[in-house]
Amino acid sequence: MKIEILSSPEEIGIKLARKLYRRIMLQPKLVVGLATGSTPLPFYSALVSLVSKKPLDLSRITTFNLDEYYPIGRSNCNSYYFFMNKYLFKLLKLNDTQVNLLSGEAKDYHTECKNYEGRIKVVGGIDWQLLGIGVNGHIGFNEPGSEFNSLTRRVRLSGSTIEMNRRFFSNDKIPFYALTMGLKTILSAKDIHLIATGENKSRIVRKLILTKPSKKLPASILKLHHNVTIWLDNASAKLLEVN
Ligand code: GLP
Secondary structure (H helix, E strand, C coil): CEEEEECCHHHHHHHHHHHHHHHHHHCCCCEEEECCCCCCHHHHHHHHHHHHHCCCCCCCCEEEECEEEECCCCCCCCCHHHHHHHHHHCCCCCCHHHEECCCCCCCCHHHHHHHHHHHHHHCCCCCEEEECCCCCCCECCECCCCCCCCCCEEEECCHHHHHHHHHHCCCCCCCCEEEECCHHHHHCCCEEEEEECCHHHHHHHHHHHHCCCECCEHHHHHHHCCCEEEEEECCCCCCCCCC
């Protein structure tokens, strides 16, 4: 794993947005894996501002999001569908046909997850995957204990994730389940970028760097991949020896 430590989330956002911008210039049909949560927001806003200054043809990229609550309506402002449209897809004018999200409205979640895996295969896999990390080490919604060979599936959210994410659901009840790409699905991406920012991620970042791959810390599977960059700010890196 390559580790990049920059001074702030905004600096990470700008650097990573430039990287993705260049990749799309070289590979206009890039398949991009996207993440939600507060962490990727500076990256999304840097990407939107870069594209507005230096127009880029995005009409041939395809995107796949990591996860979605289940069940949840797409018009619910807490759904990841709503989030992605608000912070990225509408601003980049991406077409509905080029973006893929697991549907929290699907009646048959088995088929929904199986089809999602199929759609990723059809486009030749994910070229460039963005990840955040939960304070318990989850990636996507792969909670501690998730199998390293897991595929896209429905999962029950852990108590700590429900507690962490409840703050977004002001009047609504937070769903107990989610649909998520599996750890094997994520590991199949060719180039992976995980962002962890803020002091509240410093403990899990230290653990991730120090421990061997283990089901107890789902993000540790990334140690088995040859092309992963971990992007940290000073606050999330504060418990690392290098500082
Ligand atoms: C959420 C998402 C993850 C995200 C994580 C961290 O539960 N499912 O994909 O990485 O939690 O969220 P945040 O960036 O808000 O800390």
